[in-house]
Amino acid sequence: QVKLLQSGAALVKPGDSVKMSCKASGYTFTDYIIHWVKQSHGKSLEWIGYINPYSGGTNYNEKFKSKATLTVDKSSSTAYMEFSRLTSEDSAIYYCARAAQDWGQGVMVTVSS
């Protein structure tokens, strides 16, 4: 079955970057876009952007354009999101999702000195 396995929780310092992964299995990786979504504690969901694994093309929410970088490694069916210049506002759970369908388990990122 379709699975999206995300990397583990991260504790990072303000100003640092974090790169998280989303390993896909159970389907042809290049057939579906991968969305990235932010969920701040106890709050709703924010769409960060998506990447087309086939072409590498991306579409970002303007709010996150200078913050997030989406990439893929087709050889390992893995999508990546790098989040840079982290602040306390970036502490959240980050999800990857295959199209609007299947979701990863989420990565909790905590930004603290």
Place this chain on the structure above:
Amino acid sequence: DVVMTQTPVSLSLAIGQPASISCKSSQSLLGTSGKTFLNWILQRPGQSPKRLIYQVSKLYSEVPDRFSGSGSETEFTLKISRVEAEDLGVYYCWQGTHFPHTFGSGTKLEIK
């Protein structure tokens, strides 16, 4: 950005009762393709979201048929004909017609 307004904020229902959740968008979600990219997802406590409905009314294969979606343009509704214990959690609508994609603020369903 398209604002998605969900009501009510919360629902407390007994098992077997019907549920109805409204989602209104600040712009029409009818795309140039003729399709309306309005999805519903459910986030159970402590879990990641799960898919329920896509393109307004199409249920994913594993979703029980007590769930239904309807609506058009700017007004959409998710209905549960008879609530079951496993239905508790937060329901979100999610539009994928316009960039950036946006989510509703969620409706929390509690079981009495």
